[in-house]
Amino acid sequence: MERIEWIVDLETGIGLLDAQHMNLVRLINELGEAVEQGRGQTVIDKVMEQLKLYASYHFTSEERLLRKYNYPDLEAHRQEHEEFSDEMEDFSLDLRTGAPDVCSALHDYLRQWFVLHVQETDMRYALFLKEKGEV
Ligand SMILES: [Fe+2]
Ligand SMILES: [Fe+2]
Structure with a gap:
């Protein structure tokens, strides 16, 4: 299971x-490990709950x-967050119904979406916020 390495590009x-x-990366990698080690549904559900809560925070x-x-692009940015949250709800449902291969599909989605x-998208606000004096 591929891990997300924290690199300067992030x-x-x-x-x-x-x-x-960084906390999100840690949770996504934790979920990847749980899937890889074939940990039970309870462990995966727990990490999934933490991920959903933390992502929303x-x-x-x-x-x-x-x-x-x-920020001028806030609406489009917010939309991407919303799509992610909707996708996570769909995955939660699939986890509950025990759809096949859902765990690795979930991990792939998380890893790819996050990076x-x-x-x-996030990188676009970096310069904008710095110019406003945020560090
Ligand atoms: Fe974002
Ligand atoms: Fe972000």
């Missing part, structure tokens, strides 16, 4: 958000900061 330079992203922090400075979203 750093926005905004301390609070980078720290939250992070999105709120990020959106609050962007709203504070009237792409941070590198493409």
Whole structure:
């Protein structure tokens, strides 16, 4: 199971958000390990719950900061967060109904979505927020 390595390409330079992203990476890798080691449903459900809660907490922090400075692309950005949350709800349902291969599909989705979203979408606010004096 491929892990997410924390590399400089994932750093926005905004301390609070980078720290939250690191926690998300830790949870996604934890879920990957649980799947790889064939841990039971209870363990996977628990990590999944933590991930959903933490992702929603992070999105709120990020959106609050962007709203504070009237970030022009906030709506499109918020939409991506929402799509992720909807996808997570679908995965939760699939986990409950025991759809085949759902765990590795979930981990693949998390890994790919996170890396792409941070590198493409989150990175766009990095300079904007720095110019506003956020660190
Ligand atoms: Fe974001
Ligand atoms: Fe983010």
